[in-house]
Amino acid sequence: MSNEISISVLIPVYNVADKVEKCLSSLFDNDIIEKCEVIVVNDCSTDNSLEIIEDFLRKNPSCKIKLINHKKNMGLACARITAFSAAKGDYVICVDSDDWVEKTYLSDLYNLAVKTNADIVGCDAYVDFPNGKQIISHENLSESGRECIKNIFINKIHGYLWVKMFRRKLAAENNVVWIPNINMLEDVVFDVQLFYFAKKISYIEKPLYHYLQNSGSYMNSKVNLNKAEQLVSAMDFIQSFLLSNNDSELLESQKIEKLYTKLIILLGGTKEVRRKYISIWTDCNSRLKELNRSFFIKMILRASGKNEKLAWLLLESYLMAANLYRRMRKILDKK
Structure with missing residues (x-):
C-alpha cells in the first residue's frame, strides 16, 4: 500500500452517550489500530456524547481520533459525507x-483485501439482543458486483456498510456518494453504486461486528x-443511477426491492402516508410472486411495531387487492 494510513474508520455520533465509549474501546483494542485513523463526526448531539468522547481521549492519550463537530444537526448521511471527505486511508x-467490534475486525478484513487485491471485502456480524444473539451471514457476497446488487435487491445481502471494507479510491474516483437527507436505505444507495464499479470482491466467513438491536431506534x-x-x-436515486448507466437488467431486478x-x-405507514403513496410504483407488482412473505413480515414488524397477526392480515389483504387489480387490468386491456 502506498498510503501510510491503511484504514479510515468513519463513525457518525448522535446521542449515544451510553454506548459510544464501548464502541471506541473495542476499536482501539484492535491489533492494527496504529495503521488506522478514526474519524468521529459529532452531529450536534444533545446529550453528553461529546463529553464522553473527549473524556475517552483524555484517559487514553495514545488513541488518535480526528474529531469533527457539525455546527448543526445534518443527519447520518451528511455525517458520513463529512467523515469520508476527511479520510486518507487506502480502505x-x-x-x-x-455498536462494537471484535479484536480482529480491522485486521481480518484488511489482510484479506490486500491478499486478494479486493475493492470490497465483507464479513459476517452478530445481532446482539438483550437475551442473546444471532449471526447475520454474508455468504452470498459474490465476486461479481452485479450479482451482489441483485442479491441486495432480493435481500440475500444486507445493505449494512459496517460489514464491508472498501477501497477509498473506488468510491472517490467513481463519485460514489451518500445523499443528504436520505437517512433510510442510505447504505443500500451507497452499496449499489459501490458494487457497480467494483472489480474484485472477497468475503471472510467470520462474525466480526456486533450490531445492537435497539427496538427504540x-x-x-x-x-x-x-x-x-x-x-x-x-429508490428513485437508485433507479436514476441505473438508468444513467442504461442497465435494463438491474432496473428489472430493482423492482423486487421497490416492492418491499x-x-x-x-x-407500516400512517394513514397520511398510505393516502399519498397508494398508487406508487405499480410496475413492481409484477414481482409479487417472488415476495418472501416470512422475511417481509419481519420487516413490517420492525418498521411499524405492529403485532404479528395484524402484519400478516395487512400483507394478505394487500396481496389479494393487488392480484384482483391485475386481473381486472387484463380484462379491461382485452376490451
Whole structure:
C-alpha cells in the first residue's frame, strides 16, 4: 500500500452517550489500530456524547481520533459525507457509534483485501439482543458486483456498510456518494453504486461486528411522511443511477426491492402516508410472486411495531387487492 494510513474508520455520533465509549474501546483494542485513523463526526448531539468522547481521549492519550463537530444537526448521511471527505486511508469502513467490534475486525478484513487485491471485502456480524444473539451471514457476497446488487435487491445481502471494507479510491474516483437527507436505505444507495464499479470482491466467513438491536431506534418506529419520503427518494436515486448507466437488467431486478419498500410504506405507514403513496410504483407488482412473505413480515414488524397477526392480515389483504387489480387490468386491456 502506498498510503501510510491503511484504514479510515468513519463513525457518525448522535446521542449515544451510553454506548459510544464501548464502541471506541473495542476499536482501539484492535491489533492494527496504529495503521488506522478514526474519524468521529459529532452531529450536534444533545446529550453528553461529546463529553464522553473527549473524556475517552483524555484517559487514553495514545488513541488518535480526528474529531469533527457539525455546527448543526445534518443527519447520518451528511455525517458520513463529512467523515469520508476527511479520510486518507487506502480502505474505508463505517462503524455505528452504538455498536462494537471484535479484536480482529480491522485486521481480518484488511489482510484479506490486500491478499486478494479486493475493492470490497465483507464479513459476517452478530445481532446482539438483550437475551442473546444471532449471526447475520454474508455468504452470498459474490465476486461479481452485479450479482451482489441483485442479491441486495432480493435481500440475500444486507445493505449494512459496517460489514464491508472498501477501497477509498473506488468510491472517490467513481463519485460514489451518500445523499443528504436520505437517512433510510442510505447504505443500500451507497452499496449499489459501490458494487457497480467494483472489480474484485472477497468475503471472510467470520462474525466480526456486533450490531445492537435497539427496538427504540429511528428505523424501528412507525413510517411517517418524512420516512416515507426518504424511502421513495432512495429508490428513485437508485433507479436514476441505473438508468444513467442504461442497465435494463438491474432496473428489472430493482423492482423486487421497490416492492418491499412500497409494502413497508403502505403497511407500516400512517394513514397520511398510505393516502399519498397508494398508487406508487405499480410496475413492481409484477414481482409479487417472488415476495418472501416470512422475511417481509419481519420487516413490517420492525418498521411499524405492529403485532404479528395484524402484519400478516395487512400483507394478505394487500396481496389479494393487488392480484384482483391485475386481473381486472387484463380484462379491461382485452376490451
